[in-house]
Amino acid sequence: MTRDDTLLRIDGLEVAYRTERGVDHALRGVSAHIRRGRVTAIIGESGSGKSTLAHTIVRLLPETAQVSAGSVEFEGEDLAALSDRELRSVRGRRIGFVPQDPIASLNPTATVGAQLRESYTLARSLKTPAEIDEEIASDLEAVGFPDPADVLRRYPHELSGGQRQRLLVSIAFSQRPSLVIADESTSALDVLVGKEVLASIHRIRERHDTTVVIITHDLALAAGNADDVLVMEKGVIVEAGEIASVFAAPGHRYTRELLASSARVDGGRTRSIPQLYAAHRAPVEAPPAAENALEIRGLAKRFARGDGRSVAAVDDVSIDVAVGSTFALVGESGSGKTTTSRIILGLERPDKGRVSVFGHDVHGLSRGALRDLRREMQPVYQSPFESLDPSMSLASIIAEPLHAYRIGTRRERAARVEELLDLVRLPSSYAKRRPAELSGGQRQRVAIARALALRPKLLVLDEPVSALDATIQTQVLDLLREVQGELSLTYFLVTHDLSVVVDLAQSVGVMQRGRLVEYGPAGRVILSPQHDYTRALLAA
Incomplete structure (x- = not known):
């Protein structure tokens, strides 16, 4: 060199x-x-x-x-x-930077046009406003916006996560720098959206002959x-x-x-999801279980928009999850995955349809009966950095559900905490630590321990490893498999990562714009997808 x-x-x-x-x-x-x-x-x-x-x-x-x-x-x-x-x-002028979080990097009170014009004008003060707008429109098209004029009128909150991230790509390249650094610019995005953002970086990089550094795990x-x-x-x-x-x-x-x-x-080569599935799992499906842990029938939920109209978050969804199995619900942001999981947990009420957990109609129960049922189903959320109270010790965090349901004496709760720490492969000495003293993977183990405190039969896992590095993801997925085997748990898994589906799931549902477009055994869905959207997810 x-x-x-x-x-x-x-x-x-x-x-x-x-x-x-x-x-x-x-x-x-x-x-x-x-x-x-x-x-x-x-x-x-x-x-x-x-x-x-x-x-x-x-x-x-x-x-x-x-x-x-x-x-x-x-x-x-x-x-x-x-x-x-x-x-x-x-x-900015010679080194551009694409940060990880577009929400924190864009001004919510200014239109997209105002923010882009400010950035583009800095390096081209001799150009007229019309010439600058022409340049902005050209770059927006290059990063995947078919209608730049419409985007310029909008505010950041009116755009999706992928659209906001593509705006940051435009801003990073706006002053025609020699170098652009993209810091985990797709880590919070779904696979299809992340692919689009990376494609936009490559298109605009080649257009302006820019050197790029990608920070990624x-x-x-x-x-x-x-x-x-x-x-x-x-x-x-x-x-x-x-x-x-x-x-x-x-x-x-x-x-x-x-x-x-x-x-x-x-x-040195990347493997597709079907290749990964074929290499790790035999495409033979287990016989159907005698009973279902979860039954969803005709589920529908709409949310009001600011313009007085409404949008269908969940539209006529029906799912069965066998006792002791893992069902994975996949799709991009806004597809309705998380809304479905919140309805299962009783945190949202459906407009139509029924959810039955171990034979109980979740939304037909009294408040007291629903509280009792929640002992049987517990959530594990996406971010271990946000789901644990930083002011509490790990012992207090894990024992919190026991306190809420008034289970056990102080000594019995302490013994249960020690038992749970051992179950998630953490030393008992960690009980006195606080979340800030742990790695991301250790925090997620604590979140799993807390979810298991009440001895539930169903875990609703909402993107449980998406915020973790590859090696830590592997460890947490191994733990989830081991715990499921030891305790005969049923998992309802929400994810956009199809490699996680390969690791854990026996059956899969694919959601697009609120509808279940594909549903069936994991091997059939991954190896012989029937819907164009499923094929697009697998190709990405």
Whole structure:
């Protein structure tokens, strides 16, 4: 590699965070080269230093962070030597940034047009407003908006998550930077929407000949979208090179562990969901169970919109879930998956239809009877970072349902907490810890332990691993399988990740715009899909 090939050169970078418990070293002597005109993926688990490295490059670190050594040279200029004022002319104009959360990055009180015009005008002050609007429209079309004029009139809350993320892509490229960094830009999106966002990045990158760095924990995403890769573990780059070579013949133990945890990547190539299913499970379905844990008949639910009309969130949905089995409901955001799960739990009332859990009509019960039934069915939510009270100890969190139902003495509750920690493979000494002292995977284990406190028979799992890294996902899925076998649990799983379906589910329903467009045994749905939408999900 010649020096001219290198757009960004990082040398000996050291970054540490000041915490209540002392100093946390996030980057430890990181050195790397980003080649011009390429797409580079930076991969690793949470806490590996990926996002810290990205934020260090553009100097967007929090006040608790300190860069103690090293340099960041961009187009021959040391960014660390620039003043804050000088750096502002680099950030945006020469280095674009696509953040993870579009909600936090867009102004809810300004129209999309106002926010885009502000960004585009910064670099092209000599152009007329009409010329700038023409450029905006052209870029919006490039990132997948067929009607730019309509989008410009809207506010961020009127757009979907994928549309908001594509706006951030437009803003990142608006000043025609040499480098764009995308930090987990699709991690919160469904598979089809994430695919569209990545496609938009590639289209506009090729249009403006831009170098791109993708920060991700999704190895299949990296394999399918990047030319080069940097593998990070505990603040150190442990392996680097062309992604095809590194993934085909990883030289470092940690890279091998990451690849082993990602069933979607094999020998440097990504495997499709049908290939994954065929490799891991025989397409033979178990005989039907003698009884159902859950029966849904003709379920319908509409929600009012701001313009006085209503939209069908769930439309004539019927599902059976056998005792001791796992049913997976899949589809993109807005398809009605979560609304269906909330109706099952009695948190929403349907407009039509019936939900029966272990023979009880959920919405025909008195308040007291419904409360009793909820002991039989418990939820596990998507984000372990939001579902646990940060002010409570793990013992208090896990024992909370026991207190609510006045079950057991103090000593019996403490014994039950210890039993549950052991069940989810956490040391009993963790009972005194708080959520902030745990990793994401450990927090989700605590959420599972809390859900099991009342000895339920049905768990409603709403995207239980989507917020976790690949290796942690594997551990939590293994745990869910083990616990289901030990306790004879039934799972109603909501997910947009079809590889999770391969791991857990015996039967599958595919939702699109509130309707169940495909439904049946997992092997049949995955290996012989009948609906175009199911085929699109599998292809993505």
